[in-house]
Amino acid sequence: MKETIKSYSATDTERKEFTALTKRLIDIMVDFSLLTLRTVQHKKHSALTPNQIEETIDFDLQFRLQQINDPELLDIVREKATIEFMEEQRKNNFTRNK
Numbered sequence: 001m002k003e004t005i006k007s008y009s010a011t012d013t014e015r016k017e018f019t020a021l022t023k024r025l026i027d028i029m030v031d032f033s034l035l036t037l038r039t040v041q042h043k044k045h046s047a048l049t050p051n052q053i054e055e056t057i058d059f060d061l062q063f064r065l066q067q068i069n070d071p072e073l074l075d076i077v078r079e080k081a082t083i084e085f086m087e088e089q090r091k092n093n094f095t096r097n098k
Helices: 002-007 012-044 050-068 071-096
Strands: none
Touching: 012 050, 050 071
16 A cells, blocks of 8 residues: 555645645644643743743644544544545546436
8 A cells, every 4th residue: 555655646736735735734733732832831820931832842742643643533534534535436426427
């Protein structure tokens, strides 16, 4: 499977979509980090130092990596991606058969 993905030649549209999704992922990760920073600062009742900010962001990123590796989350993603892909295929086949 990995070889198939590696040898896959993406179209310009697919590359643009990949880039846009990567930007969305970065934005979501930044949003999570900001939420964590605000929460930590609120609990601390004072401004965070640059070192505390860096440590908090590092902690949040590590937590997100663990979250992504959670088997339950992976199952949810697999199931949802399969359902959505099958629905796309059904719609595409329906459109082609008209």
